Amino acid sequence: MLEFDSKIQFKKKENDVLTLGEILIDMISVDYDDNFECDTYQRYFGGSPANIAINVKNLGINSAVSSAVGNDGFGNFLINSLLKNGVDIESVQNVNYATSLVMVTKSKSTPTPIFYRSADYHLQYTTKLEKTLLKSRIIHFSCWPISREPARSTIEKVIEVAKVNQVLVGFDPNFHPMIWSEGEDGIDYVKAIIKNVDVVKPSEDDAERLFGKDTPENQLKKFLQLGANLVILTLGKNGAIVSNGKETIRFNTLAKEVVDTTGAGDAFWSGFYTGLIKGHTIRESLALGFGVSAFKLKYTGAVINLPKIERIKTIYNLQEGLEKNGS
Amino acid sequence: MLEFDSKIQFKKKENDVLTLGEILIDMISVDYDDNFECDTYQRYFGGSPANIAINVKNLGINSAVSSAVGNDGFGNFLINSLLKNGVDIESVQNVNYATSLVMVTKSKSTPTPIFYRSADYHLQYTTKLEKTLLKSRIIHFSCWPISREPARSTIEKVIEVAKVNQVLVGFDPNFHPMIWSEGEDGIDYVKAIIKNVDVVKPSEDDAERLFGKDTPENQLKKFLQLGANLVILTLGKNGAIVSNGKETIRFNTLAKEVVDTTGAGDAFWSGFYTGLIKGHTIRESLALGFGVSAFKLKYTGAVINLPKIERIKTIYNLQEGLEKNGS
Numbered sequence: 253m254l255e256f257d258s259k260i261q262f263k264k265k266e267n268d269v270l271t272l273g274e275i276l277i278d279m280i281s282v283d284y285d286d287n288f289e290c291d292t293y294q295r296y297f298g299g300s301p302a303n304i305a306i307n308v309k310n311l312g313i314n315s316a317v318s319s320a321v322g323n324d325g326f327g328n329f330l331i332n333s334l335l336k337n338g339v340d341i342e343s344v345q346n347v348n349y350a351t352s353l354v355m356v357t358k359s360k361s362t363p364t365p366i367f368y369r370s371a372d373y374h375l376q377y378t379t380k381l382e383k384t385l386l387k388s389r390i391i392h393f394s395c396w397p398i399s400r401e402p403a404r405s406t407i408e409k410v411i412e413v414a415k416v417n418q419v420l421v422g423f424d425p426n427f428h429p430m431i432w433s434e435g436e437d438g439i440d441y442v443k444a445i446i447k448n449v450d451v452v453k454p455s456e457d458d459a460e461r462l463f464g465k466d467t468p469e470n471q472l473k474k475f476l477q478l479g480a481n482l483v484i485l486t487l488g489k490n491g492a493i494v495s496n497g498k499e500t501i502r503f504n505t506l507a508k509e510v511v512d513t514t515g516a517g518d519a520f521w522s523g524f525y526t527g528l529i530k531g532h533t534i535r536e537s538l539a540l541g542f543g544v545s546a547f548k549l550k551y552t553g554a555v556i557n558l559p560k561i562e563r564i565k566t567i568y569n570l571q572e573g574l575e576k577n578g579s
Numbered sequence: 580m581l582e583f584d585s586k587i588q589f590k591k592k593e594n595d596v597l598t599l600g601e602i603l604i605d606m607i608s609v610d611y612d613d614n615f616e617c618d619t620y621q622r623y624f625g626g627s628p629a630n631i632a633i634n635v636k637n638l639g640i641n642s643a644v645s646s647a648v649g650n651d652g653f654g655n656f657l658i659n660s661l662l663k664n665g666v667d668i669e670s671v672q673n674v675n676y677a678t679s680l681v682m683v684t685k686s687k688s689t690p691t692p693i694f695y696r697s698a699d700y701h702l703q704y705t706t707k708l709e710k711t712l713l714k715s716r717i718i719h720f721s722c723w724p725i726s727r728e729p730a731r732s733t734i735e736k737v738i739e740v741a742k743v744n745q746v747l748v749g750f751d752p753n754f755h756p757m758i759w760s761e762g763e764d765g766i767d768y769v770k771a772i773i774k775n776v777d778v779v780k781p782s783e784d785d786a787e788r789l790f791g792k793d794t795p796e797n798q799l800k801k802f803l804q805l806g807a808n809l810v811i812l813t814l815g816k817n818g819a820i821v822s823n824g825k826e827t828i829r830f831n832t833l834a835k836e837v838v839d840t841t842g843a844g845d846a847f848w849s850g851f852y853t854g855l856i857k858g859h860t861i862r863e864s865l866a867l868g869f870g871v872s873a874f875k876l877k878y879t880g881a882v883i884n885l886p887k888i889e890r891i892k893t894i895y896n897l898q899e900g901l902e903k904n905g906s
Contacts, residue, residue, distance in 0.1 A: 279606070279620065288652025293606065293620050324693050325615025325684070348761060350693045355680075357652070366651050366677045368695040434675060 254482045256535040262389040268313040268529045270388035271301030273397035274372045275319035276352040285357045297333045306337045307522030310558040316340035322371040326351035343384040347374045373400035377409045394424040399432045423449040447479025506546035519548035543568040581809045583862040589716040595640040595856045597715035598628030600724035601699045602646035603679040612684040624660045633664045634849030637885040640856045643667035649698040653678035670711040674701045700727035704736045721751040726759045750776040774806025833873035846875035870895040
């Protein structure tokens, strides 16, 4: 049971957060465009776990990334971006496949990206990966690595070793059929893995893709029934509801200004993990997550230059309000 | 035996050239750059068979393309480009994979592209494809479709049906290990398929990748021994040597000005096929191929706005010189 007002007692370890899975190139159209009619595209650093690793580093804790990139210029660019941000890259793997890439059109609607997955799902369970895992307090992954082999088996092994070593496991159930191999029902696999993780943070869209349409309260229950210890269901401008199976609490959004929603979920995870590592209760850490998310929403880009977590506390008046938030 | 001074007697058919295989997006860096350090890339129409289809249409004969593209904006862009150029797209297939893409850096050296293959090799042998095949006089493909299933089986079936129906088969043995699946020795497969085709046009680099380093004359012999009827070995600025197994002839380059070598090989194929269809002898058609290639070399881009084949004859003085060239 993860009690809202208790703190998670982490073992003393060298690294705080290890994110595993996709690190990739986002190629984003220069002009607004709904269907790739634009001629010119720009290369950006991307991949949700990799974004979280950079975010938490900016917020003030340590991070490492375990991902696979190609032996190509894009792979070098991604590794250098992590290095520049002080992220531990000891367990980034170079493989003989192209660095994964996603083509995105800048749009006011939500156009479907074009996915070019290659290196990212070739992540292997290696001695180096295990070494990084054993020196970490929290691990985090999304649906990407579990959607294809050999990354799926790698994550299964990672979870197994994490459990034995009291590493907290966070999972982003960002299920999308496009990233799954054709012919396999990813939904069943995603549902099955939830019992093995501690924290899940679905959006309403994620929940709908997994369970069909339903009320937020019912969706929350379904994740709990699958065996998650803590479920954070985000509801966009309506905030979030969070349950540990015993108690359900509501959070209102802290965002007053929304410029770009890209990366808001990653920003939440980053603030939440940083809160836990800095010794806050789960309730306080959730509030910090929503604070970081609100801050990110004011700026364009998946990864922005986040301030230290203490500054987020001040901006959103979470300094003394932490205990009162989430009720 | 393909005699140099005889003409190929094609059956009367609705379409002249059918090219099969890769149609793809070339994303080319805006700045000169050797290792994908450039931020900005531009989207171009690409894929050697698709380029040939557009070229021959410009030169004055008909063409069709059988390729697979994704159900995405890039697929639409490629199909629209073919349509605008008057190419028959009846047997272009839409598949549930991303439209294939190649990242290229503009460079004065020859940097390795990054290949994102997906839709292109999912080409299936369909009723529509067979219909287009049966109404065509020449078919053409490169190493791309034969490097992966199901496109490989599709090409094998296409060759089989082409042979029964006296369709001329041209094959570009542009072997490169990067496009092959890891673990399979593509070299053996490429060597084995040569006995089933009529015309091959290797470059010296292609020959070296297949057989190792050797003299042009020896390389030519190796292709003949594998069973090709006509081998055109291009030697860059040193022209080409061509053999039908009985006689070997040499062509000097017609190029006086070289601005960009991209697409020069496709330009050759295009002029050669147009010559054959227009009723020229093999020797004359080879000369026309080298004429179109020389014309293309003066301009930047894989597909340029080629003039009618008659204009190429005039520019390169091939009007009366056709019989004398190639000796």
